[in-house]
Amino acid sequence: MANYKTCKECSSPLFDDDIAIFRKLIFRGAEEFACIDCLAKNLGCTRDAIEKLIAYYRESGKCTLFR
Numbered sequence: 001m002a003n004y005k006t007c008k009e010c011s012s013p014l015f016d017d018d019i020a021i022f023r024k025l026i027f028r029g030a031e032e033f034a035c036i037d038c039l040a041k042n043l044g045c046t047r048d049a050i051e052k053l054i055a056y057y058r059e060s061g062k063c064t065l066f067r
Contacts, residue, residue: 002031009038017054020065024057 007014012035022033025043040047058066 003033007035007038008032009034009042012037017066020057021050021054024063024065025053 004019005014006012007018014033014035018035018039019033021036022039023030025039026034034042036047036050040050043050054066057063061067
């Protein structure tokens, strides 16, 4: 069953941006998600870097995940 409420790593609450960036960077059809902090840790980057990507995709208007 899909889990859209909590991070699969740390069980923290998920928000729309957590789900969208996970789908954009990892797997579009995902049904389990990691929060931005856990995603950054797993990708070896910072939360700030992921937040900048989210802002970029939202401002570009080209990605339907961020509309």
